[in-house]
Structures are given as C-alpha cells and as structure tokens.
Amino acid sequence: MVEQQSNLPTAYDPKEAEGKWYDYWLKGGFFRAGDQPDKKPFTIVIPPPNVTGNLHIGHALNMTLQDILIRSKRMQGYDALWLPGMDHAGIATQARVEARLREEGVSRHELGREKFLEKVWDWKEHYAGIIRDQWRKMGLSLDYSRERFTMDEGLSRAVREVFVRLYKKGLIYRGKYIINWDPATRTALSDIEVIHKEVQGHLYHMNYPLKDGSGHIRVATTRPETMLGDTGVAVHPDDERYRDLVGKTVILPVINREIPIVADPHVDPEFGSGAVKITPAHDPNDFEIGLRHDLPQILVMDETGTMNEQAGPYQGLDRFECRKRIVEDLREAGVLTEIEEHVHSVGHSERSGAVVEPYLSTQWFVRMKPLAEQAIRDTRSGEGVRFVPERFEKIYLHWIENIRDWCISRQLWWGHRIPAWYCGDCGETIVEMEDPTRCPKCGSEKLEQDEDVLDTWFSSGLWPFSTLGWPADTEDLKRYYPTDVLVTGYDIIYFWVARMIFTALEFTGEKPFKDVLITGLVRDAEGRKMSKSLGNGVDPMDVIEKYGADAMRFMLSTGYTPGNDQRFRWERVEAARNFANKIWNASRFALMHLQNVKAEDLSLKGPLSTADRWILHRLNETVERVSESLERYDLGDAGQTLYRFIWDELCDWYIEFAKLPLYGDDESAKRSTRSVLSHVLDHSLRLLHPFMPFITEEIWQHLPVEGDSITVADWPRKRPGFEAPEAVREMEILIETIRSVRNIRAEMDLSPKKQVDLLIRAEGETLSVFRNNEAAIRRLCGVGRLQADRAVSRPQRAMTAVVTGAEIFLPLEGLIDIDQTLARLEGEKKKLDKEVERVEKKLANEGFVNKAPAHVVEEEREKGREYREKREKVLQRLKELKGE
Structure with a gap:
C-alpha cells in the first residue's frame, strides 16, 4: 500500500490519477493470474479487436463490462484471468494496407507477397501499440503476460492442427462451387459476410426464340448481363404449358448460343412465366440445376466484375455498364418485352460495400452439419452454452439447425496460408x-x-482454447478452460460464437464457455447506428480526455441492459462525472474527520445512532443487490443501485446526520460515527471499484484500511449484525419530514438562514422518533421552535405536509409577507396555465404528433406532465396561504 495521506486535493484530476494508478497496478502484478493456485479460477478471454485501427465506443462498452466482471471476481477471491489479444482481421487489414499503398502509388503485386506482408506486420505492430494504449486508458485489468495474436506461432500451430484433422476426417474439402465474390477486394466471402439490402431495381422480361421457329419462351431476370452465361432454360415437370417444349432448343439472343429446355422440380411455376433462364456459373440455384442436367458452366466475368472473353462483344465492360449495353441491344433485337420496376434483396460485402457477385470458383469448404450436431443436441437438452438474455438462444439454434457449408478460403496474402x-x-x-x-x-x-489464406473466423473460432496453449496440454489449458463467460455483440453470434462452440466441442470435448453475455450497439442520441458516413461516431479516447475513464465507464455500464442497444448522450457522461465529484467531496469530508486515525482505532461495537444503524442496514442491502445483479449479469442494475445508495443515502443523508456528532462534544459518539463513516465509505468504494477503478483507488489509498490496493481488497459481504429494520423505519420518517420541510421552504423562497417554527402532530412510536431526534430535525430543517405532540392543532395560516404516521405544520404568521407571496404564486399559476395550454394545443395537433420524431413528441408530453404537477402544488399552496 502507498503511504496514507489524510487529505484529498480540493478537486479530482482524472488525468493525474489514471496514469499513476495504472502504472501502480501493473508494477504490483495485481492483474496477473495464477499466483494463488488454491483459489477457484474464473476466466474471460477478450473478444480480440481487429488490428485495423483504433477502438470505438462499442469496444469501450464491451470491454468495460468484461472488466467489471473480472475485477469483481478477483475481489471475491477467484484466481481471475482476463486474457488479452488481437485479431489479424484478414480482409479488413489487407484492404487498409492496400489503400495506403495506393496513396503511395504502389500495388501489392508490384511489391510481391513477402514485402507486402512486411508492410502488413508493420501496420499490425503500429495499431497493436495504439490498442494497448487505449486498453490502458480505459483502465482494463488485463493479464498482459498472456497476450495472444491470431497469427502468433502458437495460434498458427493450432490453426494448422484443426485444418489437418478436419481434412483427414473428410470435413474439409476443396471443390468448384458458387460462392459469394467481392469484386472490390477480389476474394470469396462466407454467407454471413454478406449484408442483404432491399434495392430498387428492375425485372427484365425477354423472349428466347425456339430453334425450330415455332415460337418462343419467355424468361425474366434482374441481372441481364448474366444471360451471356446461360446454358439452359428450366420449367417445372408438371407445368402443362411447357410439357411439349421440354427437350427442345432455344437460341440465346445476342450470343446466338443453342441451349436446351429442361424440366426441374426446383422451378416455381407460379413465379413469372414459369420458365427460368439457367446460368450455372453465376447463381447458386442454377448451379444445382445445371449439375442435375449436366449443363455447361460458363463464367462470363473476371475477378474484378469485368466481362471476360466468354461475354463476346461485351468483353472488357464493367458488369453494370454491360447491363446497360445489353438491355439496349435486346430492345433493338426485339426480344426485350417489358422492364418492370422491382424491389429485391441484393447482397453487399460487409467489408467493402461492393455488390456481391455469385461466382463459380474453386474454394475450400468446411462441412458444417456434422460439426453442428453436438451443439444442437446440447442446446436442446439444456446442456449447451447459456445465452443472456435467453432469447438469443433461439436465434443461435435456428441458425445452426439450418447451417450451410462454410467457404473458408480467401484470395488474400494476409492470413494463415x-x-x-x-x-x-x-x-x-x-x-x-x-x-x-x-x-x-x-x-x-x-x-x-x-x-489462398484461411478466413479470419477460422482462427478466431479457436480463440477460447488456442490462447491457453492448445493443442499442447498446458497448465493454463487445464486450469482455465473451459472459460466462464464470453461478452460479445449480437451481431457476431453467427460469425464467431457458433463457430467457437462447434470447434471447441470437436477438439476439446467441452463447450468453450459456460455463458454468453450479449451486448447491443451503442447508438447516437437519436438512436441511429454510428457510422463514418453520418459522422456521428464517438471516439472513447475523446470521452476520456474530456471527462476521465471512470465517467465513461460508469455511463456505459449503467446504460446497459443485456442484449439491448443504448444511446450515447454527452449529458449522461457529465452526470457520471458529477457522480465522481460527489464521491470525491464526500470522501474529503470523511477524511477531514479521520486524520491520524488508523484501521485498528475503528470499531463498530460501540453505541450506534439511528442514522448509523440505518446506513449499515442499507449497506447490507446494497451489497446483496449489487452482488446478485453482477451474478446474473445485470451490470446496469448493479451500477444504478450503487449510484442511488452512494449519492442519495450516503452522501445526501448519512453525512448530513453524521455532522451532528462529528461537530459535537460527545467523544464516544464521534468515535462511533467515524468508524461507521469509514466502514461504509470503504465498502462503498469496493463495490464501486469494478465500475470506476481509478477514483476508487485514489480515495481508498487515503482511508485507514489494510491492503496494497483496492483491486485485490476483499469484496464486501452481507453481515447479519447490521440488520436494523427499526432504524430504517425511523430514518424513513425523518428523511420524509426533513425533505417536506425543505420543499416548503424552497416553495416559499425562504433563506436557509431564516429559522422557522415547526409543529408535528403524531403519536405512539412515531412521536418517539421525532422526540428522540429533535436535534437532527432542528439542524437539518432550520427550525427554531419545535413542538411534537399528539394534541398539536393546525394554525389558520400554515404550510402543511403529511408524512408517514404524522402531519407537519409550518406557521406562516410573521414568517413571510403573505400578500407578496400570494401575488408571486398567482403569477406562477398564470405562467403554468399558459405552458399547460401551449403543450396541450401542440399535442392536439395531429400534424405535429404524426410528423415530429417520437422522442420530440414524448418530450412534449413529459413537459405537460411536469407543468401540471407544478401547477397543482401552486394551487395547494395558494389554498393554504388563504386559510382555505
């Protein structure tokens, strides 16, 4: 532990504290796992960020949640391992490096494979350094001694082991199939790397003439350029319209190729004309039909989406330019009969945004159905990975039950060859x-x-066990695998989560993690997805620079509910910063009264006041709720519970009550209050530490406590001796009374220094509460004369309030200028009348309600509610002043 100081500076400086304490934690080795083998292990492996650039606010949310879990488990006595690492991100990283090379006027082909890869490794080292610095600034308690990279020697060995074993088992094969092709990056894509978007296009209807001159057959397509690769026309075997045409030949317009008419049950006779053109090299369904009927496979484009020599007169044209030209030629030839407006789903590359081309290519594939079988059985039996929230299990199960073979080869240089x-x-x-x-x-x-190289997800699919040393039977693998929880976004359940489960079951015989905690997206204040095109992205480093890491972490975590998106609002970060300042100021007050006090000087065994027993009881309840919330991964609820306890109860109420004995003459009461204040502050900081690690360490190091760091301090536990429900009841009455008197004073615009008379009508135990706590009521309400009795009468002119088991009266005679106050309240009423009328007119306007954004309409409704509530209070006070 650093040398204890009695006083905190006037203001908290995040920049000074954050760098200092992170260095201290690293030097102390507090994040390293494995030093105490007698402890139960708890493991999280980080979803490895891509070395394509800086971390974004979504990363900040995901990593903050993981850090909260790992820090709390470390404090709870677990051998907690949070294993860091990064992903080589094949397509994305190569694309970024190639873009930089183009700016320099160089291509990767000019450099050659070896020199190009040197450039990519340089890129990787540069951004890996940036990412580590960002981890540091976010305060992540990672075990850097175990950091891994998807292309380091150990993980590369694991990738090869998996590939070879699956190949020898017949689960990896090479074949010529229709795949998703990205003409921009010139590589194959798996199905889940394709984003389908609704696009306004056209459906082109054409007549293909029969060779024998007896007529024609009508077909339709959304991609006329692919007709150059047509090798057949298909109809349904039971379609009587075309029964006599099956086996005949048609002439492909423009190219004049003779192609057969075949019958195939895949054709939908209800769609269009019931006849479809077959392009086996450019459509996955046509590919299957072509195989069944032994139709040629003619590829009419090259890797860039440019028409090749098989396209005849259109050779050298871009695919979309070819579309325009061929439509003109078909119209001129008289075979284009109709162009119909048509909205249809078009695949786009997740990485480049280019329109994906179904493309006949020789690629490597994984047979997925055999790998999915065990995962399906486990999920159905309840033995599988648990998803939080549970609804994502259905999404996962539906996908793995309908899984298709996975194209794993990529036409890149960066990756596992x-x-x-x-x-x-x-x-x-x-x-x-x-x-x-x-x-x-x-x-x-x-x-x-x-x-070719392997799809990035092939290596990251091994992440939970390859990072721990597999295929070697390492000590880390034996101790920390399976891992406990994976924290990840719902957008990569298919990309990553499912594949990790498949490969783990196949190669380790165990599921890779017990739980999957699903996060949503961090959207902008209007609910839009953050993107470069909208310019609405938020850099977490900018947030930290302005408000500090703790404020960003607390804002993100308290806005989190499992599986749901949240909106980023700067005012919420400011509120989190204000919370940090509140804790700081409360701690400064506490430390003023703990000067020269050591841990052994503190004791909770002496006589305790009502407020002391109340705050210890509430601490107990907070410990229990926060611990339970963390256990069920409701981190937002845990943070909000802490916020309410620390701000409302510890800072706003207990410290106010504590000032009476601390500034009084009773030394015994002072000692008890100091002990309670120190204990509650210490344990509040421990509970808060996983959320706000820097400020909690800074304050904790000043407290009279034992230990080297709050990062390894014991997690608070519920203590039966702190149960005091009677003190809770008493404090609720006192707080309600004090709050009511303060509200009345504020409404009457009374100076805090002006003393008031207070009459309280109560009886029995409630009356005893007021009499036993007279000093606190006088001081905290600014009361001169206080009378509490069962026979108290209400003065003619008095402000009143009803609290639990009592009525309180604040006489107004001689206290205020009643006429002046009546005039002021009448003025307030008129203003509120106008505001209520304005809002009601606005909300009655259908044009506003239907056209304005939903959040704007809701804001107006909320304003209306607030104005009406304020007006009711003003009307009540007017009645009381008039003696009605």
Whole structure:
C-alpha cells in the first residue's frame, strides 16, 4: 500500500490519477493470474479487436463490462484471468494496407507477397501499440503476460492442427462451387459476410426464340448481363404449358448460343412465366440445376466484375455498364418485352460495400452439419452454452439447425496460408502438419503451396482454447478452460460464437464457455447506428480526455441492459462525472474527520445512532443487490443501485446526520460515527471499484484500511449484525419530514438562514422518533421552535405536509409577507396555465404528433406532465396561504 495521506486535493484530476494508478497496478502484478493456485479460477478471454485501427465506443462498452466482471471476481477471491489479444482481421487489414499503398502509388503485386506482408506486420505492430494504449486508458485489468495474436506461432500451430484433422476426417474439402465474390477486394466471402439490402431495381422480361421457329419462351431476370452465361432454360415437370417444349432448343439472343429446355422440380411455376433462364456459373440455384442436367458452366466475368472473353462483344465492360449495353441491344433485337420496376434483396460485402457477385470458383469448404450436431443436441437438452438474455438462444439454434457449408478460403496474402500442397507431376493434394518436401504418391519434389489464406473466423473460432496453449496440454489449458463467460455483440453470434462452440466441442470435448453475455450497439442520441458516413461516431479516447475513464465507464455500464442497444448522450457522461465529484467531496469530508486515525482505532461495537444503524442496514442491502445483479449479469442494475445508495443515502443523508456528532462534544459518539463513516465509505468504494477503478483507488489509498490496493481488497459481504429494520423505519420518517420541510421552504423562497417554527402532530412510536431526534430535525430543517405532540392543532395560516404516521405544520404568521407571496404564486399559476395550454394545443395537433420524431413528441408530453404537477402544488399552496 502507498503511504496514507489524510487529505484529498480540493478537486479530482482524472488525468493525474489514471496514469499513476495504472502504472501502480501493473508494477504490483495485481492483474496477473495464477499466483494463488488454491483459489477457484474464473476466466474471460477478450473478444480480440481487429488490428485495423483504433477502438470505438462499442469496444469501450464491451470491454468495460468484461472488466467489471473480472475485477469483481478477483475481489471475491477467484484466481481471475482476463486474457488479452488481437485479431489479424484478414480482409479488413489487407484492404487498409492496400489503400495506403495506393496513396503511395504502389500495388501489392508490384511489391510481391513477402514485402507486402512486411508492410502488413508493420501496420499490425503500429495499431497493436495504439490498442494497448487505449486498453490502458480505459483502465482494463488485463493479464498482459498472456497476450495472444491470431497469427502468433502458437495460434498458427493450432490453426494448422484443426485444418489437418478436419481434412483427414473428410470435413474439409476443396471443390468448384458458387460462392459469394467481392469484386472490390477480389476474394470469396462466407454467407454471413454478406449484408442483404432491399434495392430498387428492375425485372427484365425477354423472349428466347425456339430453334425450330415455332415460337418462343419467355424468361425474366434482374441481372441481364448474366444471360451471356446461360446454358439452359428450366420449367417445372408438371407445368402443362411447357410439357411439349421440354427437350427442345432455344437460341440465346445476342450470343446466338443453342441451349436446351429442361424440366426441374426446383422451378416455381407460379413465379413469372414459369420458365427460368439457367446460368450455372453465376447463381447458386442454377448451379444445382445445371449439375442435375449436366449443363455447361460458363463464367462470363473476371475477378474484378469485368466481362471476360466468354461475354463476346461485351468483353472488357464493367458488369453494370454491360447491363446497360445489353438491355439496349435486346430492345433493338426485339426480344426485350417489358422492364418492370422491382424491389429485391441484393447482397453487399460487409467489408467493402461492393455488390456481391455469385461466382463459380474453386474454394475450400468446411462441412458444417456434422460439426453442428453436438451443439444442437446440447442446446436442446439444456446442456449447451447459456445465452443472456435467453432469447438469443433461439436465434443461435435456428441458425445452426439450418447451417450451410462454410467457404473458408480467401484470395488474400494476409492470413494463415492454407496448409495444402499440390504435386506438379501427379496432381496429388498433400495436407499434413509439417511442410512436405516430396509427393508421397509419386515422389516428385515439384510441390506448390495453395496461394489462398484461411478466413479470419477460422482462427478466431479457436480463440477460447488456442490462447491457453492448445493443442499442447498446458497448465493454463487445464486450469482455465473451459472459460466462464464470453461478452460479445449480437451481431457476431453467427460469425464467431457458433463457430467457437462447434470447434471447441470437436477438439476439446467441452463447450468453450459456460455463458454468453450479449451486448447491443451503442447508438447516437437519436438512436441511429454510428457510422463514418453520418459522422456521428464517438471516439472513447475523446470521452476520456474530456471527462476521465471512470465517467465513461460508469455511463456505459449503467446504460446497459443485456442484449439491448443504448444511446450515447454527452449529458449522461457529465452526470457520471458529477457522480465522481460527489464521491470525491464526500470522501474529503470523511477524511477531514479521520486524520491520524488508523484501521485498528475503528470499531463498530460501540453505541450506534439511528442514522448509523440505518446506513449499515442499507449497506447490507446494497451489497446483496449489487452482488446478485453482477451474478446474473445485470451490470446496469448493479451500477444504478450503487449510484442511488452512494449519492442519495450516503452522501445526501448519512453525512448530513453524521455532522451532528462529528461537530459535537460527545467523544464516544464521534468515535462511533467515524468508524461507521469509514466502514461504509470503504465498502462503498469496493463495490464501486469494478465500475470506476481509478477514483476508487485514489480515495481508498487515503482511508485507514489494510491492503496494497483496492483491486485485490476483499469484496464486501452481507453481515447479519447490521440488520436494523427499526432504524430504517425511523430514518424513513425523518428523511420524509426533513425533505417536506425543505420543499416548503424552497416553495416559499425562504433563506436557509431564516429559522422557522415547526409543529408535528403524531403519536405512539412515531412521536418517539421525532422526540428522540429533535436535534437532527432542528439542524437539518432550520427550525427554531419545535413542538411534537399528539394534541398539536393546525394554525389558520400554515404550510402543511403529511408524512408517514404524522402531519407537519409550518406557521406562516410573521414568517413571510403573505400578500407578496400570494401575488408571486398567482403569477406562477398564470405562467403554468399558459405552458399547460401551449403543450396541450401542440399535442392536439395531429400534424405535429404524426410528423415530429417520437422522442420530440414524448418530450412534449413529459413537459405537460411536469407543468401540471407544478401547477397543482401552486394551487395547494395558494389554498393554504388563504386559510382555505
């Protein structure tokens, strides 16, 4: 522990505190796991951020939630491991580096593979350093001694082990299939890397003439440029309209290729004309039909989306330019019969935004259905991974029950190169754990490794166990696997979560984590998704620079409910900063009265006041609720519970009551109050520490406590000896009374220094509460004469309030100028009448209600409610002043 100081500075300086304490934590090794093997392990592996750039506010939310969980578990006595790492992010990172090279007038092909990869590694090191610095600024308690990268030596070994074993098991195969192709980045994409958007397009209706001159058959397409690859026309076998045409030949317009008419049950006879053109190399359904009927596969585009030599006169045109040209030519030829407006779903690349092209290509695939079987059985039996909230389990289960094979090869240079070699003499494919030097089939040394790399998600799918040393049977793997909880967004349940579960069950025989805590998005104040195009993104480093890390963390965590989006509002960050200042000022007050006090000087065994027993009881309840909320991952509720307890009860009420004995002459009462104040502040800081680590450490180091750091201090526990329901009842009466008197004083605009008379009508135990706490009521209400009795009468002119079990009267004679006050209240009433009328007219206007944004309408409704409530209070006070 650092040397204790008795006083805190006047104001809290986040910049000074944050750097100081993070260095202290790292130097002390407080984040390192494994030092105490007798403790029960608790593990979180970080969802590895991509080394494509800086972290965004969504990262800040996700990582704050993980840090809250790991810090609380560490304090609860667990051997808590939070394992950090980063993802190489194949497509995204290569695209960023290539963009930078283009700015320099260089392409990766000019550099060559080796030199290009050197550039990417430089990029990785640069951004990895930035990310680590951002982790530091956010206060994340990561075990840096175990940091991993998806392309480090150990993880690369794990990737190869998985690929080889799945290949030998027949679950990885290479074949020529229709895949999703991104012409911008020139690589294959998996199905879940394609974002489908509704697009206003056209449906083009064409007549394909029969070769025998007996007529034509009508087809339709949204992509006329692909007709250049047509190798057939299909109709349903039971469609009587075309039964006589099956087996005949049509002439493909413009190209004049002869193509057959085939019958296939996949065709929907109710859609369009009931006849469809078949383009096996450019449509996944057509590909399957083509296989069934042995139709040729003609690819009419190259990797960039440019028409190739198979496109005849359209060779060299961009695919969209070709569309325009071919439509003109079809119209001129008289075969284009109609162009219909048509809204349809079009796939776009998640990474580049380009329109995805269904494309016939030789790729590597994983057979997913066999891998999904165990995960499906586990989920149905209740033995699978638990999703929080539960509703996401249904989404996950639906997807894995309908899963398709996964295209895992990518036409990139950055990534894990596919460990497959091809023999130049006999064509043998070799997949082994070690690089081959000769062909096992023919002995040739003419071996070439596959040029492609694996999909990024292939390596990150192994993350929970590869980071702990798998395939080696390491001590970390034995101790910390399976992990306890994964915190991630709902947008990557398919990309990542499902694949981690599949591979973990296949290669470790265990689920990779017990729970998955789902987060939503952080949206802007209007509820829009943050994006570069809207310019509404928020850099977490800007938030920290302005308000400090604790304020950002507390704002994000208290706005969180599992699975739901939240809105970022700067005023909420300011409120969190104000909360930090409130804690700071309360702590400064406490430390003024704890000068030269040591931990051994404090004791809770002496006589305690009503306020002392109340705050200890409420601390007990807060400990219990916060602990339970964290256990069920309701971190927002835990933070809000702490906010209410610390701000409302500790700072606003207990400290006010504590001032009486602390500034009084009773030394015994002083000692008791100091002990309670120190204890409650200490334990409040411990509960708050996972949310606001820096300010809590700064204050805690000044308190008379034992220990090196709050990061490893014991988590508070409920203490039966603190139960005091009778003190809670008494304090509720006192607080209600004090609040009522203060409200009356504020409404009457009375100076805090002006003393008032207070009459209280009560009896029995309630009357005893007022009599036993007369000094507190006098001081906290600014009361001169106080009378509490069962026989108290209401003065003719008095402000009144009803509290639990009592009535209170504040006589007005001689206290205020009644005529002047009546005039002021009448003025307030008129203003409120006008405001109520204005809001009601606005809300009665259908144009406003229907056209204005929902949040604007709701704000007006809320204003109306507030104005009406204020007016009711004014009317009540007018009655009381008039003696009515």
